[in-house]
Amino acid sequence: MDKLVAAEAWTRADLLGLEHLSAEEITLILDTAEQLKTMTGGCAGKLDLLRGATIANLFFENSTRTRTSFSLAARRLGADTIDFSSSGSSLSKGETFIDTAKNIEAMNVDAIVVRHRTPGTPHLLAQNVECCVVNAGDGAHEHPTQGLLDIMTIREQRGQIEGLTVALVGDIAHSRTARSNIWGLQKLGAHVIVCGPSTLVSRHWEKLGVEVAYSLDAILPRCDVLNLLRIQFERQLMRPFPSVREYALLYAMNGERMTRAKKNILIMAPGPINRGAEITPEVADGPHSVILHQVTNGLAIRMAVLWLTYCAANTGASQ
Amino acid sequence: MDKLVAAEAWTRADLLGLEHLSAEEITLILDTAEQLKTMTGGCAGKLDLLRGATIANLFFENSTRTRTSFSLAARRLGADTIDFSSSGSSLSKGETFIDTAKNIEAMNVDAIVVRHRTPGTPHLLAQNVECCVVNAGDGAHEHPTQGLLDIMTIREQRGQIEGLTVALVGDIAHSRTARSNIWGLQKLGAHVIVCGPSTLVSRHWEKLGVEVAYSLDAILPRCDVLNLLRIQFERQLMRPFPSVREYALLYAMNGERMTRAKKNILIMAPGPINRGAEITPEVADGPHSVILHQVTNGLAIRMAVLWLTYCAANTGASQ
Amino acid sequence: MDKLVAAEAWTRADLLGLEHLSAEEITLILDTAEQLKTMTGGCAGKLDLLRGATIANLFFENSTRTRTSFSLAARRLGADTIDFSSSGSSLSKGETFIDTAKNIEAMNVDAIVVRHRTPGTPHLLAQNVECCVVNAGDGAHEHPTQGLLDIMTIREQRGQIEGLTVALVGDIAHSRTARSNIWGLQKLGAHVIVCGPSTLVSRHWEKLGVEVAYSLDAILPRCDVLNLLRIQFERQLMRPFPSVREYALLYAMNGERMTRAKKNILIMAPGPINRGAEITPEVADGPHSVILHQVTNGLAIRMAVLWLTYCAANTGASQ
Numbered sequence: 020m021d022k023l024v025a026a027e028a029w030t031r032a033d034l035l036g037l038e039h040l041s042a043e044e045i046t047l048i049l050d051t052a053e054q055l056k057t058m059t060g061g062c063a064g065k066l067d068l069l070r071g072a073t074i075a076n077l078f079f080e081n082s083t084r085t086r087t088s089f090s091l092a093a094r095r096l097g098a099d100t101i102d103f104s105s106s107g108s109s110l111s112k113g114e115t116f117i118d119t120a121k122n123i124e125a126m127n128v129d130a131i132v133v134r135h136r137t138p139g140t141p142h143l144l145a146q147n148v149e150c151c152v153v154n155a156g157d158g159a160h161e162h163p164t165q166g167l168l169d170i171m172t173i174r175e176q177r178g179q180i181e182g183l184t185v186a187l188v189g190d191i192a193h194s195r196t197a198r199s200n201i202w203g204l205q206k207l208g209a210h211v212i213v214c215g216p217s218t219l220v221s222r223h224w225e226k227l228g229v230e231v232a233y234s235l236d237a238i239l240p241r242c243d244v245l246n247l248l249r250i251q252f253e254r255q256l257m258r259p260f261p262s263v264r265e266y267a268l269l270y271a272m273n274g275e276r277m278t279r280a281k282k283n284i285l286i287m288a289p290g291p292i293n294r295g296a297e298i299t300p301e302v303a304d305g306p307h308s309v310i311l312h313q314v315t316n317g318l319a320i321r322m323a324v325l326w327l328t329y330c331a332a333n334t335g336a337s338q
Numbered sequence: 339m340d341k342l343v344a345a346e347a348w349t350r351a352d353l354l355g356l357e358h359l360s361a362e363e364i365t366l367i368l369d370t371a372e373q374l375k376t377m378t379g380g381c382a383g384k385l386d387l388l389r390g391a392t393i394a395n396l397f398f399e400n401s402t403r404t405r406t407s408f409s410l411a412a413r414r415l416g417a418d419t420i421d422f423s424s425s426g427s428s429l430s431k432g433e434t435f436i437d438t439a440k441n442i443e444a445m446n447v448d449a450i451v452v453r454h455r456t457p458g459t460p461h462l463l464a465q466n467v468e469c470c471v472v473n474a475g476d477g478a479h480e481h482p483t484q485g486l487l488d489i490m491t492i493r494e495q496r497g498q499i500e501g502l503t504v505a506l507v508g509d510i511a512h513s514r515t516a517r518s519n520i521w522g523l524q525k526l527g528a529h530v531i532v533c534g535p536s537t538l539v540s541r542h543w544e545k546l547g548v549e550v551a552y553s554l555d556a557i558l559p560r561c562d563v564l565n566l567l568r569i570q571f572e573r574q575l576m577r578p579f580p581s582v583r584e585y586a587l588l589y590a591m592n593g594e595r596m597t598r599a600k601k602n603i604l605i606m607a608p609g610p611i612n613r614g615a616e617i618t619p620e621v622a623d624g625p626h627s628v629i630l631h632q633v634t635n636g637l638a639i640r641m642a643v644l645w646l647t648y649c650a651a652n653t654g655a656s657q
Numbered sequence: 658m659d660k661l662v663a664a665e666a667w668t669r670a671d672l673l674g675l676e677h678l679s680a681e682e683i684t685l686i687l688d689t690a691e692q693l694k695t696m697t698g699g700c701a702g703k704l705d706l707l708r709g710a711t712i713a714n715l716f717f718e719n720s721t722r723t724r725t726s727f728s729l730a731a732r733r734l735g736a737d738t739i740d741f742s743s744s745g746s747s748l749s750k751g752e753t754f755i756d757t758a759k760n761i762e763a764m765n766v767d768a769i770v771v772r773h774r775t776p777g778t779p780h781l782l783a784q785n786v787e788c789c790v791v792n793a794g795d796g797a798h799e800h801p802t803q804g805l806l807d808i809m810t811i812r813e814q815r816g817q818i819e820g821l822t823v824a825l826v827g828d829i830a831h832s833r834t835a836r837s838n839i840w841g842l843q844k845l846g847a848h849v850i851v852c853g854p855s856t857l858v859s860r861h862w863e864k865l866g867v868e869v870a871y872s873l874d875a876i877l878p879r880c881d882v883l884n885l886l887r888i889q890f891e892r893q894l895m896r897p898f899p900s901v902r903e904y905a906l907l908y909a910m911n912g913e914r915m916t917r918a919k920k921n922i923l924i925m926a927p928g929p930i931n932r933g934a935e936i937t938p939e940v941a942d943g944p945h946s947v948i949l950h951q952v953t954n955g956l957a958i959r960m961a962v963l964w965l966t967y968c969a970a971n972t973g974a975s976q
Contacts, residue, residue, distance in 0.1 A: 061446065062445075062446050063390075063446040064390055065390050070703075071701075071702055071703050073729065083422055083423075084441065087420055087422070087442075087445065088445060090420065091392065091418075091420065091445055091446075094418050099729075099732050101725055101728065101729065103721055103725070104721075113929065113931045113934075114928070114929030114930065114931075115932060118928075118929065118930060118932075119929070121949060122722065122928060122929070122949070122952050123725075124949075125949040125950075125952035125953050126700075126725065126726060126729055126952060126953065126955075126956055127699065127700050127701040127729075127953065127956070290433070290437075290441060291432065291433030291437065291438070291441070292433065292437060293432045293433075294434060294437075296432075311440060311441070311443075311444040312444075314441050314444035314445060315444050315445065315446065317445075318445055318446070380765065381764075381765050382709075382765040383709055384709050402741055402742075403760065406739055406741070406761075406764065407764060409739065410711065410737075410739065410764055410765075413737050609752070609756075609760060610751065610752030610756065610757070610760075611752065611756060612751045612752075613753060613756075615751075630759060630760070630762075630763040631763075633760050633763035633764060634763050634764070634765065636764075637764055637765070
């Protein structure tokens, strides 16, 4: 447990995104997550690091998966958790978002994990409460713990991020996961490609320093990692492509395309996956897929983030 | 706590139904449940047997009662619990049921307690995940912990099952509780009668080895136990009888019928009961009713099942 | 922890309202709450007083706030909590309310915290179950823990209640908070004024011993405390005043009115507040506002009530 002392090097009481973190800070989170994963026997056991603390999930978009991952991460560090959702909350009684958050804080909550459809909501929250704030997804802006768990999974498999070519494939326009991955991966030295139909991938992304590609087949031989983003059917008012078959023909990762990929390519997906859309079952369940490792690492990253922000908040240091 | 060592005699990592259990296995669960009930002061106190474990409730049908019973059973053994429901889950985002379950498992869950309207879902799940699977009701097929808690309550009151005549009365056709009771009771030597209107009780049930009856009054004098199944109004597209009054006239257990029953008859009901339909208040609240004992024993049975499957999964033995 | 021995002076296994408590009993709850607040470092830390106990929230009206406050209070005393709500519960399957409660009790629950739209529901419940019953709001009748947390906050700020003039402003007719405050405050020697439009405040309230006023401006200079009740838009079939602007003009606490109030006036609100309706932001966020203190004290009061009733139930004493 000695190296967890490194928590002293972390000074932020909030995790709002990866855009403004340094490479050293990202590496510190990854290192802490790896240690916690080891200390808990692969994220299965419990520790007492946050015993007595309370973590509140304040989710204004449905998310069983991310919410549960944060809850389990908190409880495996010994913390208590409470859930707030938009339905049935005081917001429906006319209360402002900040008043709701301040009320939660007044119940002596140590951290608020927030998901909201409006970009910047976690930042607004962090300016108005004393407790820790962790962004669990704000609109199409950032989803930092998803970015971190993706990066952790790559590093775990490959030893390092520097020099790797990572392609994010699919619905880049609507993806907070894409943005968090781009910022995090580039800081650690990866070459990032965003790839998808032109309706979902704009040339403007080049301003973030990434390569923009419209043909998966063209970039495939160069990729060390493919991160296959979900086609978020439920979020799109206009269909950005004629049909799922059309999309799959050009962008789905399937057995045939695997034969043209690098021998040790990693296949990732943030899930929930649409089998037959962005990925075929033989690839999702194949030996290159690390999709379920991502889920397990999500616990490790969230344990690390809750622990580091808690330590920063309780030693007086704050961002 | 010495006799709990008997857990070593149990080898199944899943509890999918009573149909394929031996009499010895059923008795082992009952014995373990009785011990745990004693050790927890009547299912009230807490033990540390499952400390550090996580039990996931994956319920695709509404059930406050069964879900809560499993949650309390898990927590009274020291385990942590998480709840998943169909609404708001990833299934609504196009994910397959098995992918949802594998994601839950990847969060290092020790057991999944599953309820689903499709018969066989727990079996499909057990083939696809490594963790324990406990059936909390699959369509009209089985509800093994309900069957076990009914049998435990009878044994607790009468000392043994062998030689008793147990009638299941009412909506047999739609009842997973009936099936689990039939298989369990017969293996332990009881004579089982299924009784109800012909629209709800078919002659085909005789193939399971039970007696089929259409008149409660005719069988009443022979019965040691009556298990009054709920009329599941919410499940029936066609009304199988003209009216509740009509049903009650023929099948409700009431004070008048009690005078023609055995002196020590046991009155059971899986609940929630419809007072005035299958049972009148004077019987439900009378001295022969063990309905609330069933609820308490539900905790004991679920503690036993979670404990036994956990032990089997963690010693390498698996069904 | 020596003074908590005073719990022996408390003999009620239920808290149904403040109407029938003595001044000594109310003071005992307040003293216990203050001690627990100190012992938990301001309601933030955990104690083991209720370790092994289970508290059930049985809420038939939406309430994230009160339910969460009870849950956190229970858990900070080491108890386990389970939530029942009306949707998805057995009530929708035709079960009676009392049967639902008896089933919950049969799972060995130590206390049921109940909210229901029908006045008297907690009293009915207490007559039918052995476990503790705590009223978390019954229709427009009582909300005793809200009354207690309001009184605790006043006492904390002013040292005593006796001799203070406390005005409850707004929707008195629909307010259980008003009734609990009136009974509690008067027993401790405060002078209570109820103030609002005549559509929401009837002369009949004088029978409870309070002063009835229709002009906030007329009573303002005399008030030591203003408790600004929510305009419960969601509860009113008829609009009792022409518009929110009209209401705010006469009854909202704003910066201008603050200049005519006592220098040390306390501004309270049970929340969730409607900014711009009963209170303006400058007052809600100003130095006289103790709104968030009320939230924190809610935890202390609920810890005290759960602890005292539990002790009474487990020493054989009962109301």
